[in-house]
Amino acid sequence: MIDVRGLTKVIDTGTHRVDILKGIDFSVPKGQFVAIMGSSGSGKSTLLGLVAGLDSASSGEIWLDGEEITKLPEDKLAVLRGRKIGFVFQSYQLIPTLTAEENVLLPYELVGGNGDGPARAKQLLDEVGLSDRRDHYPVQLSGGEQQRVALARAFMVRPAILLADEPTGNLDSANGRHVLDLLLSLNAQQGTTLVLVTHDQQLASHAARIITLQDGRVIEDWMKREDVMK
Amino acid sequence: MKFNRTALKIAWRESRASAGKFLFVIFAVAVGVGSLTGVRGFSQALATMLLREARTLMAADVSVRLLAVPTPEQLKVVASFDQRGAQSTRVTETLSMVSSRNAENPAFVSVKAVDPAVYPFYGAVKFDPPASLAATLTGETTAVSGDLLIRLKVGIGDSIRVGGVDFKIAAIVTGEPDRLISGPAVGPRVLLSREGLARTELIRLGSRAPQRILLKVPASIPLPQMVEELKKSFPDDQVSDYKQANQNVTRSLDFATSFLSLISLIALIVGGVGVATAMHAHLKQKMDSIAIMKSIGARSSQVVRIYVIQTLMLGLAGGILGVVIGSGVQHLFPAILQKYFQVKADIPLLPASALQGIVAGLLTTLLFTLPPLLSIQKIKPGVIFRRDMPDAKTGWRERLRDGRGAALSGLLIVVGLGALAVWLIGGASREEALRIGSIFTGGLLASLLLLAGAAWILLRLLRLFVAVTPWKLPSTLRHGIANLYRPGSQAESILTSLGIGVMFTLTVYLVQHSMLSEITAGAPPGMSNVFLLDITEEQRPRIAEMLSKQPGLEKTPELLATVSSRMVSIDGVPMENYQVNGKPRRFAGRRILTSADALPVGMTITQGTWWKHPKAGEDWVSVSDWIARALNLHIGSKIEWLAFGKPLRATVTSIHRIDPHRISSRIDFILTPQALQGLPTVYYGAVRMKPDSVAALQRTAYEQFPTVTVLNMADIIERVQEVVNQVAFVIRFISLFAILAGATILASSVAGTRFRRVREVVIFKTLGATRGRIVKIFSAEFLILGTVAGLMGSLLAIAFSMVVMKQLIKVDYRFSPLPILIAIALTALIAAAAGWLASFRILGQKPLEVLRGE
Structure with missing residues (x-):
């Protein structure tokens, strides 16, 4: 499903050069839940961004569902994201001028959705427990509520892959727990491949596989026994 | 979507x-x-x-200025425009002597004859006491400028004699829309109806009285087209539209x-x-x-x-x-x-x-x-x-x-x-x-x-x-x-x-x-608005003194020495035969000459150079760019004049342009001082007066210097x-x-x-x-x-x-x-x-x- 080969990311500002990723290789089969761990600055968010096609790699290849994406132009990447990838950010990243429901519907409208979009948006908001907050704007919602809207939005177009960057990082433990439960249950329901970036050991323990990064390299790729057996 | x-x-x-x-x-x-x-x-x-405003200054859309009475063919062309919806009228201007019973001497005046039923197409003639043109001018009445009343010692209601016929003064003319483009306004104004003019018999066929045909053009005839057609029918005359009437x-x-x-x-x-x-x-x-x-x-x-x-x-x-x-x-x-x-x-x-x-x-x-x-x-x-x-x-x-x-x-x-x-x-x-x-x-x-x-x-x-x-x-x-x-x-x-x-x-x-x-x-605020013509050498100091004492004077008067002459030839070709672009240019009339040592204020040389040390025995002249164009003059051209019986010869050494508000701009030939030595000199004066003080100046000037003509341009300049x-x-x-x-x-x-x-x-x-x-x-x-x-x-x-x-x-x-x-x-x-x-x-x-x- 996801195949990363020899991936590097270098930022050259002209005055100095930062090697963020120094050759990453891994593949994630369909439906797997992978946690990417590492300390701050280890390159995990950059890796996630590259997998989502949000940034361009310095070298290496990324294959999503049999398609190499590092050479794709910006707009093709956008279309690919719209169809295949759901994204959950640490700081929610909702569009402030749209209501909760409109935010959830947005990916569906961006891909020129035809069908049950509004009904599905309502259903997803129900599932994240915000059916009474549909018409609220992001500023009128708490952090936990905003992240639940972001979850509903991420699942809106039934993506094959869900990428989550520290989804509970900005939340208190109760809210963080609630969001995680929702994420896991939606993921189980939809059978999505889930890649989650976190430095929270507790959160990572729910994953079937944990890839640990340090200084831009994979230093550990651990898999739960039952998954290894699979 | x-x-x-x-x-x-x-x-x-x-x-x-x-x-x-x-x-x-x-x-x-x-x-x-x-x-x-x-x-x-x-x-x-x-x-x-x-x-x-521009139309008003011409009193029409198009004007044809003729030097003689139009031919029947030309009148037919004008009539054809009338049939196409245009309106036309004729304005005749001529110089004449006018007398009254109260004054000893007659006065030299400029007579203007118009058709009160039509003239002017734009703007209005103003009278004191206020009245309409049609009500003021009949075959028996006239309207005159204020200075004529002073000269002839008459008032409204009195009679004056023009061309041997009596006219009753109905009003004082205080404003004419087209005064600025009327011919050379020498002397006081006498306004007559065309009927009145006909009574005087001042104009006969062949008379060299300047005439203007004024036309009002309907929207259906394009102005440039009309001007072109008129130019063809009046090849020797000046056809202009209102846009050219006043450059300012x-x-x-x-x-x-x-x-x-x-x-x-x-x-x-x-x-x-x-x-x-x-x-x-x-x-x-x-x-x-x-x-x-x-x-x-x-x-x-x-x-x-x-x-x-x-x-x-x-x-x-x-x-x-x-x-x-x-x-x-x-x-x-x-x-x-x-x-x-x-x-x-x-x-x-x-x-x-x-x-x-x-x-x-x-x-x-x-x-x-x-x-x-x-x-x-x-x-x-x-x-x-x-x-x-x-x-x-x-x-x-x-x-x-x-x-x-x-x-x-x-x-x-x-x-x-x-x-x-x-x-x-x-x-x-x-x-x-x-x-x-x-x-x-x-x-x-x-x-x-x-x-x-x-x-x-x-x-x-x-x-x-x-x-x-x-x-x-x-x-x-x-x-x-x-x-x-x-x-x-x-x-x-x-x-x-x-x-x-x-x-x-x-x-x-x-x-x-x-x-x-x-x-x-x-049109600078200090532009001269009263002109004094024909001041003799002997009158000059007294006139200067009179002017300096005059109330309402706004600027030091300018006095310019001139010599009257007649042009005889250019580069040896007599003026009668002189042609420009194959057309005869009859510049045989009176020409005013002046002289200057240093470059006059407000003058720019466009070609050639101003003289520094004029040589004895050789006379030079600087000509205005207008006259240079009209007579095809260039640096080196030799011009000959006749002034008081004495021939004058000078070579063109420069072509100049003068601020239009300077009195010297009215003179086209400026010679080296020695050229005019010994010739009888007449002075031109230009003064800036408050418009309401001009009448007083005219009165004083007439009382002290009856032969000096005072031209009042104040109202026109004020309008501009x-x-x-x-x-x-x-x-x-x-x-x-x-x-x-x-x-x-x-x-x-x-x-x-x-x-x-x-x-x-x-x-x-x-x-x-x-x-x-x-x-x-x-x-x-x-x-x-x-x-x-x-x-x-x-x-x-x-x-x-x-x-x-x-x-x-x-x-x-x-x-x-x-x-x-x-x-x-x-x-x-x-x-x-x-x-x-x-x-x-x-x-x-x-x-x-x-x-x-x-």
Whole structure:
């Protein structure tokens, strides 16, 4: 499903050069839940961004569902994201001028959705427990509520892959727990491949596989026994 | 398709959420469009007014000046025009002697005969006591100028004898619309009806009395066509239309319309610059939203759609508001100042020009928003991950590609504006529109390139300065300077837009200034308005004394010595045989000569040189450019005159032009002093009097010097000045409007950076900076920005003004440093004030409010 080969990311500002990723290789089969761990600055968010096609790699290849994406132009990447990838950010990243429901519907409208979009948006908001907050704007919602809207939005177009960057990082433990439960249950329901970036050991323990990064390299790729057996 | 609704929703809601900023954009567009519609309405009204004045000065649309009675064939041609809807009338002017029972000597007068039923087609003859022309002039009555009453010792109701026939004086003529273009007005005026003239038998077939045929042209006959047809039928006579009647008025009109077209375009550009900066700042602020949309699958074109919709909404709102403002200005202004304004207040706002205003607003907004809109494509969705990471250095290929995009959008703006300019000026001739459009576009393009280049260099120099300076700069100044070149700083774009704003605003002022002095030079306030003719050598000192004692004298009288002569030959060819371009030029009449040692004041030599040491035994002459053209004279031509029986021969050594308000401009030949030695001299005098003191001067002059003719031009010159003043007034007002709009938009360019400042202020405050310290840092930054933008904008304004003056208005630009210095200081102050105003609210904000909102 996801195949990363020899991936590097270098930022050259002209005055100095930062090697963020120094050759990453891994593949994630369909439906797997992978946690990417590492300390701050280890390159995990950059890796996630590259997998989502949000940034361009310095070298290496990324294959999503049999398609190499590092050479794709910006707009093709956008279309690919719209169809295949759901994204959950640490700081929610909702569009402030749209209501909760409109935010959830947005990916569906961006891909020129035809069908049950509004009904599905309502259903997803129900599932994240915000059916009474549909018409609220992001500023009128708490952090936990905003992240639940972001979850509903991420699942809106039934993506094959869900990428989550520290989804509970900005939340208190109760809210963080609630969001995680929702994420896991939606993921189980939809059978999505889930890649989650976190430095929270507790959160990572729910994953079937944990890839640990340090200084831009994979230093550990651990898999739960039952998954290894699979 | 579904996304369109969402795009509209986002566009609309963002507009609501950023109401303040968007109100500014709407205002900027509105100011531009308002000036455009207002100025256009004004300039149309002004054109109408000036054209009407020009027609009045001729009393007709077309005039044919004949030296003899027209032939039956010629009269047939005129009659054919009458059949096509035109109206015509004949005006005869001749010199004659008039006498009365009360006075010993008859007076030499200029008789003018008109048809009271038709004449004048435009304007009115004014009488004292007030009456209509038709009621005043019959076959038995006459109206005369006030000075004749003094000379002939008669009053209203008395009779005078003209050409052997008695006429009863019905009124005093105080004003004739076409006096300025009537023939040489020597002596007092006697106005007769044509019927009256016929009684006198002054004019017979073959008489050499100057006649004018005046025509009023219906809209169905194009004026140039009529003039052409008449020129064919009257090959030896002077056919002219009202536009040529008075150069002062038509020149003012040409200046004013060119200038006003230009100014309305400038207002639109200044508005556009405001829009560009505001939208640029807005999109910077929306970068996160754009990145989010892209990261969840939005293509660039979809995002661009949102902002195009937004831009169109703003442009439309601004355009509509602008049209409302424009029509308000159009209506209010003349209503308030009706005193100066002879135009009726109700200038209709035509749907077509309203629509044109709105479309212009929309197009300008779109064009100026093009660069920020195109930059949407460059926003990478990754920014939401790596906000605080430095930007990677891009390779030369990418930079070239980006640069190409920027250059392309810049070119598109410039070409688009050029096309818009040509479309808006469309009223003028196509060539003129294209010329103004290309000057304008070229100016804009050159300025943009220069400003962007200068801003780029300056910021690097500042950075270098801070790095290598041996002085220890105060930390507030250091931070202020550093703010200009930090990553994410908008200094380059502010410098460019502020510079463009300054350039255009100052150009308006500089051009207006130079142009006004040019317009008023055509009819300066001190222009002589009373002329004294035929003063003898013996009378001269006494006349000078009398004049100096006269109440109402406004300027030292000018006295010019002249010698009367007759031209005999040019380059040996007798005047009877002299031809120019195969046509005989009969210049055998009386010619006035004068002499001068040094170059007279107000005279410019256009060809040849002025004499320094005239050689004995060789006489030289400087001829006016008019006579040089008429007689095909050139440097080296030899002219011979006969003065009081003595032959005079001189070689042309220069061709000159004299300010039209100088008395010497009435004399075409200026000789070396020795040439006229020993010849009887007659003096010409020119005086500037208060118009109401002229009658007293005429009385005194007649009592003391009965042989001296006093010509009163005061009322005519006053009318010309009135027109010129009106033009100047409108130009001043509209310039002020454009300058104020420019200042407001300059302020907005700076205020547009507010969003960036919020973050800065919060970080400074969190780190313990006081408000005073932050204000100092910002002040340093804004003052530097303002001064530099002011300086660069001013330099460009000088260059642009020179081009505009030379190419459009065809007048030399007069440099004066004061407005430039003031402009630089004002820009710095405006930038600082706008910066403070924009930062004032931010300074009061609690850090956490902002940080939470992020």
